[in-house]
Amino acid sequence: MMNQEKDHQNLDSKRSKKMKNKKNNIERNIREKYPLISYQELPEYMKDNEFILNYYRANWPLKQAFFSIFTWHNETLNVWTHLIGFILFMVLTIANAEHISQLADFMTMFIRNFPTSGDANISQNSKGETTRLTDQHLQMDITLSESATNEATWPFYVFLAGAMLCLLSSSICHLFSCHSQRLNLFLVQIDYVGITIMIITSFFPPMYYIFQCSPHWQVVYLTGITILGVCTIITLLFPVFSTGKYRSFRVGLFMSMGCFGIFPAIHALVVNWSDPMRNVTLAYESSMALCYVIGATFYVSRVPEKWKPGLFDLVGHSHQIFHTFVVFGALAHYGAARIFLEYRTRFGCDNR
Ligand SMILES: [Zn+2]
Numbered sequence: 001m002m003n004q005e006k007d008h009q010n011l012d013s014k015r016s017k018k019m020k021n022k023k024n025n026i027e028r029n030i031r032e033k034y035p036l037i038s039y040q041e042l043p044e045y046m047k048d049n050e051f052i053l054n055y056y057r058a059n060w061p062l063k064q065a066f067f068s069i070f071t072w073h074n075e076t077l078n079v080w081t082h083l084i085g086f087i088l089f090m091v092l093t094i095a096n097a098e099h100i101s102q103l104a105d106f107m108t109m110f111i112r113n114f115p116t117s118g119d120a121n122i123s124q125n126s127k128g129e130t131t132r133l134t135d136q137h138l139q140m141d142i143t144l145s146e147s148a149t150n151e152a153t154w155p156f157y158v159f160l161a162g163a164m165l166c167l168l169s170s171s172i173c174h175l176f177s178c179h180s181q182r183l184n185l186f187l188v189q190i191d192y193v194g195i196t197i198m199i200i201t202s203f204f205p206p207m208y209y210i211f212q213c214s215p216h217w218q219v220v221y222l223t224g225i226t227i228l229g230v231c232t233i234i235t236l237l238f239p240v241f242s243t244g245k246y247r248s249f250r251v252g253l254f255m256s257m258g259c260f261g262i263f264p265a266i267h268a269l270v271v272n273w274s275d276p277m278r279n280v281t282l283a284y285e286s287s288m289a290l291c292y293v294i295g296a297t298f299y300v301s302r303v304p305e306k307w308k309p310g311l312f313d314l315v316g317h318s319h320q321i322f323h324t325f326v327v328f329g330a331l332a333h334y335g336a337a338r339i340f341l342e343y344r345t346r347f348g349c350d351n352r
Contacts, residue, residue, distance in 0.1 A: 034064050036073055045181040048244045051305035055313050057178040065176050074313050077320045078174040085327035086167035092334065093160045155208035156341045162201025163330045169194035170323070185239055192236040192250065199257045200229040202333055203264075206285070209340035210268045213349035221264045228257050251296045258292060277343055284336035288329045295325030 036055045039047065046058055055074040057065065069079055173187040203225045211217040232253045235241060241250060265285070272278060299322040305312040312318075 034060050043181070045184055046178070049302060049305070049317075049319075051302055051309040052313050052317055053310040059180065060178050062176065062179055065179050069175055072314060074317070075174045075178070077315060078323060079171050081320055081323035081327065082167045082174070083171040085323075085330065086164055086171060088327070089160055089164045089167065089330070089334075093157070093164070096156070096160070152209075152345050153341065155204040156337055158204045159201045159333070159337055162198045162204075163334075166194040166198035167327070167330075185242060188242045189237055189239075192242070193233055195254060196229045196232045196236070196257070198330070199254060200225055202330075203261065205337035205340050206261075206268070206281075207264060209344045210264070210272065212344055214271075217264075217267070225257065225260055228260055232257060248300050251300050255296065258289070277339055281336045281339050284332050284339070288332035288336065291325045291329030291332060295322040295329065298322045298325070 034057065037058055038054050039050060039052065039056065042056055042058055046056065052074055055072070057068060057073050057075070060068070069076070169187075169190050173191040177184040177187045203222060207218055207221045207225075211221070235253065236250065240246070269278070269282075298318040302318045305317045
């Protein structure tokens with residue numbers, strides 16, 4: 001009996017050793033077939049940052065590029081920083097959608113269950129006076145609450161969708177741009193389009209909710225940023241602007257879109273100076289701006305790898321820091337957008 005057990009154990013350990021060897025062989029084959037290479041060995045189109053010396057993938061098939069998400073190379077953390085950001089925003093979107101639909105369901109249920117005929121159709125106003133509600137009034141209340149919910153939340157979701165699009169296109173770009181020159185250029189341009197769309201959509205919640213009671217200003221500012229964004233996209237679709245030489249130019253374009261926000265921000269401060277939420281939203285939006293500026297500074301300066309080329313190839317180079325600050329900036333803007341949304345949903349245009 002004891003011998004039989006020992007045989008079983010031996011068989012198991014032999015089997016697991018065999019499996020381990022097989023896995024090691026596959027990994028060795030991949031490594032031999034698709035080795036990570038140095039900056040010097042890169043094809044010209046991939047030479048972007050001369051301070052990152054090693055661990056590059058180049059001309060990898062799509063399948064190998066896809067599975068490299070689980071292995072170490074100098075793009076691993078660039079992929080994951082924005083992929084985690086994307087997942088985070090997806091969870092926030094789902095959580096908000098559930099919360100808002102539950103709230104809407106509750107409101108509708110509450111209004112519909114309200115007595116609608118006979119003597120029970122009576123309500124008390126704030127002074128304690130009783131008033132009779134008609135079916136017509138109730139129907140109008142239901143319609144208003146439904147349309148208000150629909151109207152008030154869409155700019156918030158436009159921003160969430162823009163953030164998710166930007167973060168996902170960036171992750172995909174970093175994962176697959178090692179495949180070929182054509183795909184590299186295409187994905188890099190998609191990445192820039194994603195960033196531009198995120199900046200445009202970031203304007204939607206503050207512009208919509210702050211100027212909800214003066215719709216012509218909503219139109220002016222939202223049209224202004226959209227035109228600026230379309231011009232940015234058209235410019236960045238010229239392949240020459242995707243090269244390392246134009247790194248500062250690209251940041252300048254994105255920054256100028258962000259700086260456009262200064263006009264409505266000053267306008268909003270003047271108009272809403274007595275707003276009780278002024279300081280909180282200002283704090284959120286200032287931290288967002290600070291995150292984007294710090295991130296962009298790392299992106300352009302290529303610090304810290306510039307100081308010690310080769311040391312930050314895998315962990316800690318400027319692009320990873322830039323990505324992290326982009327996620328933090330977007331989260332700060334999300335915080336502000338939620339306050340704008342809640343404030344308008346609760347008070348509408350009357351509390352000014
Ligand atoms: Zn990136």
